[in-house]
Amino acid sequence: MAEEQNKKPCRFWIWASASVVFRLILISFPGNLNLSSRPEVSTPLTSIRRLAEGYWLKQASMSPYAGSMYHGSPLLLSVLGPLTVQRIKGQPSHLLCSLVFVIADILSAMLLRGIGQKLQMAYGLNARLLGFLKSSRDKVILPCGDIAALVYLWNPFTIVSCVGLSTSPIETLAVILALFGAVTRRVPLAAFGFVMATHLSLYPATLAIPMIILLGYGLDAPPIKLFLQTRSVENEKSSTSTVTKQAKSKQTTHLPFLWKTVMHFLFWVLLWSLYVLVLCALSLNKYGGVEEMFKRTYGFILSIEDLSPNIGVFWYFFAEVFDFFRNFFLIVFHVNVLFMLLPLAIRLKHRPCFLAFVYLAISSILKSYPSVGDSALYLSLCALFVNELVDMKFSFFLFCGYLGISLLSPVMHNLWIWRGTGNANFYFGNAIGYACFQIVFVVESVSAMLNHDRALRRSSSNHGEVNS
Amino acid sequence: MASLVRSWIPLLILQSFLVAVAFGSKEAEQFSEALLLKPLPDRKVLAHFHFENRAPPSNSHGRHHHLFPKAISQLVQKFRVKEMELSFTQGRWNHEHWGGFDPLSSMNAKPVGVELWAVFDVPQSQVDTSWKNLTHALSGLFCASINFLESSTSYAAPTWGFGTNSDKLRYGSLPREAVCTENLTPWLKLLPCRDKDGISALMNRPSVYRGFYHSQRLHLSTVESGQEGLGSGIVLEQTLTVVLQPETTSVETNMQPSWSLSSLFGRKVVGSCVLAKSSNVYLQLEGRLGHESKNVDTEIEAHKLWKNADFDLSLKPDRVLRESSGLLFIFDIDKSSDSEPFDLGLNWKLPSKWSCQQAPLQASRFLMGSGNERGAIAILLKATESQEKLPGRELTDGRCTIKANIFQIFPWYIKVYYHTLQIFVDQQQKTDSEVLKKINVSPSTDKVSSGMLEMMLELPCEVKSAAISIEYDKGFLHIDEYPPDANQGFDIPSALISFPSHHASLDFQEELSKSPLLSSFKEKSLVRSYTEVLLVPLTTPDFSMPYNVITITCTIFALYFGSLLNVLRRRIGEEERFLKSQGKKTGGVKQLLLRLTAKIRGRPIEAPSSESPAAESSFLSTKLIFKIILIAGAAAAWQYFSTDK
Secondary structure, X not given: OHHHHHHHHHHXXXXXXXXXXXXXXXXXXXXXXXXXXXXXXXXXXXXXXXXXXXXXXXXXXXXXXXOOOOOXXXXXXXXXXXXXXXXXXXXXXXXXXXXXXXHHHHHHHHXXXXXXXXXXXXXXXXXXXXXXXXXXXXXXOOOHHHHHHHHHHHOHHHHHHHHOOEOHHHHHHHHHHHHHHHHOOOHHXXXXXXXXXXXXXXXXXXXXXXXXXXXXXXXXXXXXHHHHHHHHHHHHHOOOOOOOHHHHHOOOOOOOOOHHHHHHHHHHHHHHHHHHHHHHHHHOOOOOHHHHHHHHOHHHHHHOOOOOOOOOOHHHHHHHOOHHHHHHHHHHHHHHHHHOHHHHHHHOOOOXXXXXXXXXXXXXXXXXXXXXXXXXXXXXXXXXXOOOOOOOOOHHHHHHHHHHHHHHHHHHHHHHHHHOOOOHHHHHHHHHHHHHHHHHHHHHHHHHHXXXXXXXXXXXXXXXXXXX | OHHHHHHHHHHHHHHHHHHHHHHOOOOOOEEEEEEEEEEOOOOOXXXXXEEEEEEOOOOOOOOOOOOOXXXXXXXXXXXXXXXXXXXXXXXXXXXXXXXXXXXXXXXXXXXXXXXXXXXXXXXXXXXXXXXXHHHHHHHHHHOOOHHHHHOOOOEEOOOOOOOOOOOOEEEEEEOOOOOOHHHHHHHHHOOOOOOOOHHHHHOOHHHHHOOOEEEEEEEEEEEXXXXXXOOOEEEEEEEEEEEEOOOOOOOOOOOXXXXXXXXXXXXXXXXXXOOOOEEEEEEEEEOOHHHOOOOOOOHHHHHHHHEOOOEEEOOOOOEEEEEOOXXXXXXXXXXXXXXXXXXXXXXXXXXXXXXXXXXOEEEEEEEEOOOOOEEEEEEEEEEOHHHHHOOOOEEEOOEEEEEXXXXXXXXXXEEEEEEEEEEEEXXXXXXXXXXXXXXXXXXXXXXXXXXEEEEEEEEEXXXXXXXXXXXXEEOOOOHHHOOOOHHHOEEEOOOEEEEEEEEEXXXXXXXOOOOHHHHHHHOOEEEEEEOOOEEEXXXXXXXXXXXXXXXXXXXXXXXXHHHHHHHHHOOHHHHHHHHHHHHHHHHHXXXXXXXXXXXXXXXXXOOHHHHHHHHHHHHHHHHHHHHHHHHHHHHHHHHHHHXXX
């Protein structure tokens, strides 16, 4: 048993380092295997080529946002910008940037592992509390941290977006950092990650809800009702049974909401966002300041000005839709991201990490400029819930779908753009398929999680009945 | 008709003279016409029509003009145009054979289509408005779609790359504009004699448009009088440059074709335009230095110049002028008449060969890359043979250098990555600091403004070739933004290469202030050349798809919203209850169906129970009707309020 325990982390490290070596091999290829030109990998927001252009413009004492090229954060520009210019002789250009992305990927994987370990512990604790583990001894808790980290590191989407010179590994790192901070209750870290993620790509702003729940109520757990039920059963049975301290604290029908931590978090969010804004204002001092930044980054995201193809469905829609209805559809589509926030939060409030995963998945479907990097993030977050989602339906079908789309998408793009034998509908059809698979994935995972809770309730009530 | 006009003309002159005397103005409006003919080394003939119309600065005329076109003076007054040039061009100037270092080519070799630039005399904030109004006025005046230059995506404000340093300069070009007679006719209308008389009578439309190159240019500049109270004078210069291929019967391929005016244009000159102050025809022969002696004073030697072993002219020139690179024969056409029309001919007797003086570097531009996603534009500068002989080289830090300015406008859908600018000199990549002396970039903004690139290169004199490449992404446009022939592609306007330290001028060493053509040649003009227009194919969306795309995308959203909400809404207890109730209901429905089938079959079974569904249905229908009325009312109210606004 102990040997196995030792073996597993060892195997994890082997696989993790293998993935890093794989990345290093890939980035040493000249021309980055042309991945940086793939629309699936680099969007107008994440393309490093545009970042280099922004940096060049800034060096030429022009606004980096002049010329509708760069739409990212000015902070990223000052960090990554100098790296795009420096070249090591004999090495492919942008090698330094690629190294930064590899490091970001490793950090994300480690943080994911940390989150996973916490979640695993919480899962075990809860299962024991509910008396769920005793009854089914043979059921092993999977090490979801290691699995998630490996899924993240070996996901082709992650590898492609890391090697393909897009800034999405850094956005991913910020999101995972926020979640990690919230899971480990490091409030300033969580606030920093949250502010950075929102600053970099706007959509993680929706994470505010799961993070507040996470900080207020604690980690993912089965619904509170179950605990009460179990306790009442246990009380009925005998008062001499050993009850853990945590169970004792849950005497009331409602879980205590830690207002103090949440206010602490909000305070730090305010502080960090002020800090970031001041930094941005300083770096854009001569070029229109923060106002220009908001207009060129968030404004660009929200108004969908760039109609170049990507794996989302918006580009073609807004290339085709009549100008008269443009604003209407812009509002409708963006509101769709927000519409489901509240219902999901109500239904999944006991599972904030899972809620965060669902929010990220939804925003990656309905994003203005999605890339495979976003999918990589939510897919690896999904791996955190392997214990809960074992009974997920259509998983093989979805796997085949993702595989098919990722194989077909370059083909269709090639047919349309390079060969000219296909037309835009080929690629758009692909994007529609991708959106459908993602939707099915989100819906099925939510449904699997709810079913899991249902099964827990049923089994615990059965358990109680059996005991009584 | 012609005789009638001719009989009227002296009267008109008399009248204008009287008016001029009456107003007591020192300078009268002047009009002069000239035609320059020049055989080209590649067996073609260049004909350059030059008309100059001067309105002196005066306040006495008010808005009245005798010779000067009223439309132009109104234009100048209304939009406060300081200087303006408009050109309509078809065909491409062959710098190699037709010359690149003489005033003729640097002024008249224009990019294909329409090119317009103007300097305004208005405050900086009003320049753009003036430009927009000017484009509309010109578009009406010349029957061309110059008004397309109104949009800010099609013009630029060059700072120094264009050669004219002014912050009130605007430049725009329309490469795809087709140029034809409908543009020439309004242009001719500005001449006092139109094409009825004088040199302009030669402009036979089929022969002009049959040429390899024709460029019709209108240049106007205002001359400040310097005196208080006087307005500004206007100089209007109209030129038409045509390159024609004379029809030849000779079988010898190296023999230059002989031609005459009537064989080139199908017409002859019958008298000058009476309103013109001077009307001359010039014949320029290049590379004839070997034949001439130092002085042409004697009659015999002069005769030798135009009738010799190589060629002879059909008419005796009035004067012969020499220049460093060739001869210039001057003919006065005042003497010609109906009975004795002016028909200049050049008859070659021996094969002859010469070459034109070329610009130090010859520019060409091309696209690189394939596919509809990205590409690169390359400008190639090749050293010409005549480069070493040229004046204008500069010594900086002990090195001999050639300066070259590159001015390029990029439409916004060509998204240029300026950081990818690469400069190769003699196939070796150079860093920016080595050769790039100055650079000015104004990046394009999507759907708002076009991009502009101005560069000053400083190349070593012994350079063989220099190449500049810059990468770009192709933009994706909204379906409304594509032109009707979307698959033809989009044009990138010509780049302008100019050599700021080289100036072309032809000095004939004579006081010829009378002839505006020669004095314009005498002025030092910047050596410039335009590159080719590039055609960039852009990806098109499916133009027939808007409805499909809208419906399919909305379906995706419905799928997302509906299925997710359905999953969230379901609860176990409710589910069981729902299942139970559904089981009951299906039973009811089955019964109902059974009853209905029974009714259809005509077997009255279970009569008492058939009453309740009927009542239910009627109840349902009233509910439905109520709903419909409610919705209709809401719609009517909405309609009422929305139309009220």
